[in-house]
Ligand code: HEC
């Protein structure tokens with residue numbers, strides 16, 4: 001999408017939220033969130049994270065953190081603060097439920113197979129020498145998520161790598177476990193994990 005179109009969407013989001021808020025949460029998701037995340041949550045651009053099949057509890061928690069501005073990385077600030085601020089608790093719960101029920105599709109973006117193979121080992125086994133835990137312990141054996149961590153499978157690799165770098169800061173304060181884990185990862189680990197996780201379905 002062009003920058004002009006993106007700017008227009010952000011502007012419309014800021015100006016017209018009462019109109020959207022009048023519809024059902026599903027209307028809001030399909031008419032508004034869809035501009036960036038796709039109506040079924042399977043976003044195409046790696047700028048915008050995929051939401052399809054994500055746990056409703058995680059979506060709710062993140063939307064609340066974006067609304068109260070505790071999730072404060074640059075993209076969260078630029079794209080999501082204004083949008084989340086217009087959603088009340090019922091809208092957040094309804095939209096989270098809607099995206100959690102959408103079918104996650106395989107991510108067709110190409111990945112470097114050598115990096116992904118390395119990421120596969122790290123994801124499943126961790127690295128004892130460096131103190132990296134196996135990601136599957138909390139994110140599930142196929143990255144599908146568990147009660148201890150959100151779904152990651154099929155997420156865009158650039159978004160995954162970007163968030164792992166955000167965890168090097170305190171800009172996502174709820175992510176205490178991840179802040180400790182990223183300290184054990186170097187840049188190659190991050191790129192390997194992002195490539196592998198994107199290829200999971
Ligand atoms: C103008 C584009 C745009 C629109 C419209 C938009 N988003 Fe986002 N959204 C983003 C971007 C960019 C991010 C990534 C923020 C970051 O990197 O921290 C994001 C992140 C999120 C996240 C966090 C995902 C995760 O895996 O942690 C949720 C949840 C979310 N958006 C929900 C919504 C909902 C619900 C709507 C509609 C009410 C919406 N978004 C509308 C651009 C958008």
Ligand code: HEC
Pocket residue numbers: 049122123132133134135136137138139148149150152160161163164172174175176177178181193
């Ligand atoms: C002890 C449990 C645990 C382990 C082990 C774990 N994670 Fe996480 N992870 C979480 C939780 C909880 C969150 C949600 C953080 C938040 O509240 O912002 C998360 C979030 C993430 C996110 C951000 C997802 C998004 O949509 O923004 C990424 C990426 C991630 N983890 C990658 C990994 C990788 C890679 C590993 C293995 C090296 C790993 N995690 C190991 C618990 C864990």
